[in-house]
Amino acid sequence: MYGESPHASRKNIRRGKQNQHQEERRTSNQVLSMIATQSSADEMISVEVASDIRAKANRLGGFKKVADRSLGDFIERQKLRRERAGMTNESSPEDDPSDS
Numbered sequence: 652m653y654g655e656s657p658h659a660s661r662k663n664i665r666r667g668k669q670n671q672h673q674e675e676r677r678t679s680n681q682v683l684s685m686i687a688t689q690s691s692a693d694e695m696i697s698v699e700v701a702s703d704i705r706a707k708a709n710r711l712g713g714f715k716k717v718a719d720r721s722l723g724d725f726i727e728r729q730k731l732r733r734e735r736a737g738m739t740n741e742s743s744p745e746d747d748p749s750d751s
Contacts, residue, residue, distance in 0.1 A: 667714040674713065679706045 682702040686695055733739060 664716060671710070671713040675706045675709055678709050679703075 679702045682698060682705055686698050690698075
């Protein structure tokens with residue numbers, strides 16, 4: 652939204668991507684840790700495929716940048732909120748200098 656610190660946004664985007672990548676590595680390593688030293692080649696392949704599937708599923712629900720609200724929408728909402736609160740700056744006909 653408007654009025655937020657742009658510096659925090661830049662840092663938080665980087666932090667969100669970093670956390671997402673770390674989560675992908677963690678889920679992959681959890682699945683790959685199930686491979687025993689005496690496992691057959693077929694078991695290793697199936698665990699590796701399961702690891703890839705789990706990492707991809709995690710990636711789909713992960714971090715996504717979201718665009719800010721457009722300025723026009725934001726101003727319109729501010730106007731509506733001010734009107735409901737009685738904060739409008741409507742001038743009365745007596746105050747209008749164009750009638751003179």
